[in-house]
Amino acid sequence: MADRSRLCSVWLGSETGILKGVSLSRKQAFNFCQVSSLSRDQEVRALCWADPAESELLVGSVNGTVKTFSTEKGLFTESRSCGDPAEDGAFTGLAVADGALVTCVESGKLRVWKEESSVHVLEVDAGKSVWRMRQSPEHRHRVATGGKENGLRIWDLQRPEQPVFAAKNVRNDFLDLRRPEWVRDMAFIPGSDKVVTCTGHHEVRVYDPASPQRRPVLEAQYGEVPLTALALVPGGTSVVVGNTHGQLALLDLRKGLVRGCLKGLSGGVRALQCHASRPVVASCGLDRFLRIHSLEDRTLLHKVYLKSRLNCLLLASRDLEEGEAAEEGEKKEVKEEEEEEDEVWDAMERVEERGEPKRKLTGEEEEEEEEEGVRRKSKKKRKKGQD
Amino acid sequence: MDSTEAPKKQDKGKKKKTKKPKKDSTAQGENGDASAAEKAEGGQADSSSQGAAFPPTFSLSEVKNKQRRHLMFMKLKQEKRKQKMQLKKKRRKEREALGDKAPPKEVPKTIENQRVYDETTVDPEDEEVAFDEGTDEFSAYFNRLTNPKVLITTSDRPRGRTVRFCEQLATVIPDAHVYYRRGLALKRIIPQCVARGFTYLMVINEDRKVPNGMVLCHLPDGPTAHFKVSSVRLRKEMKRRGKDPTMHSPEVILNNFSTRLGHTIGRLFAALFPHDPQFVGRQVATFHNQRDFVFFRFHRYIFKNEKKVGIQELGPRFTLKLRSLQKGTFDSKFGEYEWVLKRHEMDACRRKFQL
Secondary structure (H helix, E strand, O other), rough: OHHHHHHHOOEEEEEEOOOOEOOOOOOOOEOOOOHHOOOOHHHEEEEEOOOOOOOEEEEEEOEEEEEEEEOOOEEEEEEEEEOHHHHHHOOEEEEEEEEEEEEEEOOOEEEOOOOOOOOEEEEEOOOOOOOEEEEEOOOOOOEEEEEEEEEEEEEEOOOOOOOOOOOOEEEEOOOOOOOOOOOEEEEEEEOOOOOEEEEOOOOEEEEEEOOOOOOOOOEEOOOOOOOOEEOOOOEEEEOOOOOOOOOEEEEEOOOOEEEEEEEEOOOOOOEEEEOOOOOOOEEOOOOEEEEEEEEEOEEEEEEOOOOOOEEEEOOOOOHHHHHHHHHHHHHHHHHHHHHHHHHHHHHHHHHHHHHHHHHHOOOOOOOOOHHHHHHHHHHHHHHHHHH | OOHHHHHHHHHHHHHHHHHHHHHHHOOOOOHHHHHHHHHHHHHHHOOOOOHHHHOOOOOOOOOHHHHHHHHHHHHHHHHHHHHHHHHHHHHHHHHHOOOOOHOOOOOOOOOOEEEEOOOOOOOOOOOHHHHHOOOOOHHHOOOHHHHHHHHEEEEEOOOOHHHHHHHHHHHHHHOEEEEOOOOHHHHHHHHHHHOOOOEEEEEEEEEEEEEEEEEEEEEEOOEEEEEEEEEEEEEEHHHOOOOOOOOOOOOOEEOOOOOOOHHHHHHHHHOOOOOOOOHOOOEEEEEEEEEEEEEEEEEEEEEOOOOOOOEEEOOEEEEEEEEEEEOOOOOOOOOOEEEOOOOOOOOOOOOOOOO
């Protein structure tokens, strides 16, 4: 198991309670679980790295346990119960801040757990229904929460009495009716205080706690169905959003315009993540596939069938060497292929050039011979196609 | 000057005339003869008539006279057919001559047997898929904990054919209840259905008095499938139809649901009918999937003797095509879709099938 788990660069949590690892360089997927003890109440709802070295994973299940998975050993090493699932609902986010575990559940209880203790040290009420909790990658003690009829709030876990920032709902619409709130996912923009959220009413909003304005500083819309997941592109100027129909789009955060769509998905998106250093985005969801798209040309790079509906996704940042090596290999292969193709085309051209003089002799009607070579070629190809 | 020009024109005319028979001959596929004839004639008519030869890639569509083109095309077709028939005859004779030693017949290429491999094709020994299916929303039915009970309704204010279609569906599915929609919202109907123990909600949509859509919602917690309905043939419109079906619960045949999505759809259909078919009724409901179209037929069979079986179609018959599969009960606005048909993206390859 250990040698397998070291290979994996993408980790996924499934609805059947299986933790899955995918090695893109070897094009293999592994299940990390005991098949005998499978059950639906182990459904994975949240995943995060336990340490910056990325040697341990934290897996949050529906039944309220947080399990520690060691990628070195390839085994579940620890399991602790964090909260009562019947009362609180499932996990909406997991994070590790200063050696403490931060959990958030659907009922809005944001809790901090110290190591080896079964009682939480801190509990914050983040509103009634929380759909997502995310941690700031720069300030590890800052987290953002949001949910249905529960706007974006940013908490500083060192000063938990008051949220650092609480968003105000947008103005009423043109009929003077209240606009419903439904935050589905959010991300901290690095290099600034800004937070970008996506909502169940197909809006993408950027909030800026540094400015006095509590309403969004930018609002964009994409599609007509709820947006479920969001991932920030490393540069911080654009964001990838996914919706329940399996449409993925790259939105520019400067003007809120769609830069392009990522194709190939067939079911709703559950989780999205961009790689920290490479221009790729991974998506997973109800169609049981892990897909990796390139952000540069928006092509599908990898597609892996994983047999269960997938809930969450985690990319390793250390896979770079392995991944790169593999991808470089692929690229080389592609180049070689291209070269081969070129050769083929060259050969074809030569044949056609040989054929030309014959035509000059026979073809009286073809007086357009003086045309540009490119046009001529294309014409001939077309004619060949007709045959 | 005039006198010199006139013969040239005539020459040109001759060229044109000589062209036509050549074209005919090329059209008939006798290229060698045509070129020979052409050379001979060209020599007679004009020394510079090399231009009259056709380029190697001559196609009939280049002929500009429509009648001429039509005629030539007909001839070409006839010729081709003749050749084909001859080839066929020849092959058959060869086969007969060889007798038992004849090589096996070639399997014709169809888009089904050229199907692109789908990685989601279910392996029956796969533990993970078995577990997933064993604990999904239909597991209560397949573990014999629930009995199916189906509510059939329509879009608001149904007209002629749709009403009759619903009535006939209710005779096919045992324990089905047809209700008038009364303008109610589906989201309000569903909790009431759950409270009354229904396991399915079936909604037939119509457009201009013709049924064209079906929403099949499994209760109490989904999934919901949306189908396009086409080629509906009611009992009255069928030829050689048997007598009306009996109240016995039919046997169910599900054909070709091979992928993971196909399995889910197959289970969705299977869970519409009671667990144990009553073989006394000798009735069969068939859901046959071919190229992602699901054909529904309803038959009665009889074993005439040990070898012969007779079947009689009872109707109605219709064709379904999956549009989307949604997780949870009907919620088209906020529901999460497990699979959505994306036309031009998924249909781009004709040999790729989803079910």
